Amino acid sequence: MIRIIALANQKGGVGKTTTAINLSAALQNAGKKVLLVDADPQGNATSGCGVDKEQLTLSLYDVLFKEQKVTAAIVTTEHGFDLLPAKIDLAGAEIELVTLFSREARLHRALQVIEKNYDYIIIDCPPSLGLLTINALTAAQSVLIPLQCEFFALEGMTQMINTIELVRSNLNEKLVLDGLLMTMYDKRTNLSQQAVEEVKKVFPDKLLSSIVPRNVKLGEAPSYGQTIDEYEPSSKGALAYKSLAQELQQKYEGSKA
Numbered sequence: 001m002i003r004i005i006a007l008a009n010q011k012g013g014v015g016k017t018t019t020a021i022n023l024s025a026a027l028q029n030a031g032k033k034v035l036l037v038d039a040d041p042q043g044n045a046t047s048g049c050g051v052d053k054e055q056l057t058l059s060l061y062d063v064l065f066k067e068q069k070v071t072a073a074i075v076t077t078e079h080g081f082d083l084l085p086a087k088i089d090l091a092g093a094e095i096e097l098v099t100l101f102s103r104e105a106r107l108h109r110a111l112q113v114i115e116k117n118y119d120y121i122i123i124d125c126p127p128s129l130g131l132l133t134i135n136a137l138t139a140a141q142s143v144l145i146p147l148q149c150e151f152f153a154l155e156g157m158t159q160m161i162n163t164i165e166l167v168r169s170n171l172n173e174k175l176v177l178d179g180l181l182m183t184m185y186d187k188r189t190n191l192s193q194q195a196v197e198e199v200k201k202v203f204p205d206k207l208l209s210s211i212v213p214r215n216v217k218l219g220e221a222p223s224y225g226q227t228i229d230e231y232e233p234s235s236k237g238a239l240a241y242k243s244l245a246q247e248l249q250q251k252y253e254g255s256k257a
Contacts, residue, residue, distance in 0.1 A: 003248075007145075013148065020038075040090075050225025051083060213240060229241070
């Protein structure tokens, strides 16, 4: 049974792309067939997977706006999972989408063609609540929100929740907020612990038990085009994403696998 998960947060710098890449890799390592969709015009997930954006013939932009087949744009990464990449041409998508028919469902229609080929599709959203994120939420079944362990962790969450509710009411009745993932946790600081407690207090049934620590290796891995499991498999970051993959598998499949 396919599970399509949108990683979304209108705030940047919360570990969204790092999570998208390493969650995809962890699920792939668990024997699942995974597609990572880079829906962020910055294309960080694409380059973080070791894919040279300048060498790409097709990307998500061509699928959304030029009616190119999604299968033609997908590339298989060195990590084993597939990638629907993004290039800078996606930057104008917000404006171009405005005038298009059924503008919110373009990604949904594209993924419908190939979803039977995968166990999980992970969508890395841009740090905004514009039409690209709306497309991702319309295509997804679940939303996973990474939150940095900081004082303002919950800032903007009301707007995020309202957006999810609007999409569920008008575009995608299957969409649910499935989890909040705390990232950049530093056990040495009271601030990190207080941030986790605050989120747990406000969203007691949504906070995932897996927590991603602040880890230098997580920041270094993308510069080598590697996942954290390839770069430093024994690191706390690698163990955290393996734990996250197991937690989600148990949630969706009923087993830790």
